[in-house]
Amino acid sequence: AQKITQTQPGMFVQEKEAVTLDCTYDTSDPSYGLFWYKQPSSGEMIFLIYQGSYDQQNATEGRYSLNFQKARKSANLVISASQLGDSAMYFCAMREEVYNTDKLIFGTGTRLQVFP
Amino acid sequence: EAGVVQSPRYKIIEKKQPVAFWCNPISGHNTLYWYLQNLGQGPELLIRYENEEAVDDSQLPKDRFSAERLKGVDSTLKIQPAELGDSAVYLCASSLDWDRALSNEQFFGPGTRLTVL
Numbered sequence: 001a002q003k004i005t006q007t008q009p010g011m012f013v014q015e016k017e018a019v020t021l022d023c024t025y026d027t028s029d030p031s032y033g034l035f036w037y038k039q040p041s042s043g044e045m046i047f048l049i050y051q052g053s054y055d056q057q058n059a060t061e062g063r064y065s066l067n068f069q070k071a072r073k074s075a076n077l078v079i080s081a082s083q084l085g086d087s088a089m090y091f092c093a094m095r096e097e098v099y100n101t102d103k104l105i106f107g108t109g110t111r112l113q114v115f116p
Numbered sequence: 117e118a119g120v121v122q123s124p125r126y127k128i129i130e131k132k133q134p135v136a137f138w139c140n141p142i143s144g145h146n147t148l149y150w151y152l153q154n155l156g157q158g159p160e161l162l163i164r165y166e167n168e169e170a171v172d173d174s175q176l177p178k179d180r181f182s183a184e185r186l187k188g189v190d191s192t193l194k195i196q197p198a199e200l201g202d203s204a205v206y207l208c209a210s211s212l213d214w215d216r217a218l219s220n221e222q223f224f225g226p227g228t229r230l231t232v233l
Contacts, residue, residue, distance in 0.1 A: 004158070031218065032218065033218030033219055035221075037224075042226055043125075043205065043207075043226040043227040043229070044119070044120075044207075044224050044225060044226045044227065045159070045207065045209070045222075045224035046224075047221050047222075047223070050219050050221070052218055052219060053218075091158050091159075093158070095218050095220075097216075097218060101164075101172060102147070102164075102211065102220050102222075103161055103164070103172065104159075104161070104222065106157075106158025106159050106160070107158050108156065108157055108158055109156075109157075109158055
């Protein structure tokens with residue numbers, strides 16, 4: 001079974017609008033961390049936001065927020081006020097404490113395109 | 117602060133040829149990772165180093181891939197001989213010593229895009 005599932009291969013959003021990128025995960029470990037990374041065409045993965053499984057509040061970082069629904073095992077990324085520079089691939093990733101390693105497992109990504 | 121540096125950025129070779137990728141992590145980062153990213157996929161870990169020691173190389177195809185991290189700083193990933201299926205992006209990342217914090221962030225380089233003809 002896929003550990004991280006991103007069902008949207010591509011998304012379009014108009015500049016200044018909000019967009020939600022979906023991510024669901026599969027783990028039986030009660031302690032885990034969820035990450036979102038952005039990968040522009042230049043290639044590097046840029047860390048955006050982190051959510052711990054025991055965090056009481058949804059994580060926020062500037063225009064990025066994470067809609068964490070633990071019972072549904074979803075960790076959707078919300079980008080508010082989209083900008084043209086937000087056009088990129090977006091990857092959801094998970095780290096599980098049970099493996100006692102900092103290994104990250106990534107989803108297949110969602111390509112976001114922001115149009116004027 | 118300089119980020120993770122990788123070279124070359126692009127490499128085109130013929131199958132059966134050897135190829136090597138180089139990575140310089142962020143200063144002070146003792147943990148270094150090599151990831152493979154196939155087209156349309158997320159990165160997958162190949163090998164992780166803590167200082168000079170390869171602590172997780174379970175996903176590294178050891179028949180043709182090798183890696184080293186002499187002196188615990190720069191690292192080289194080698195493929196010999198390359199196959200058509202090795203065409204992909206090879207990403208290097210680094211992080212501070214892992215203290216078992218789930219939030220430990222990995223910093224990525226721009227990657228090397230390999231094309232095997």
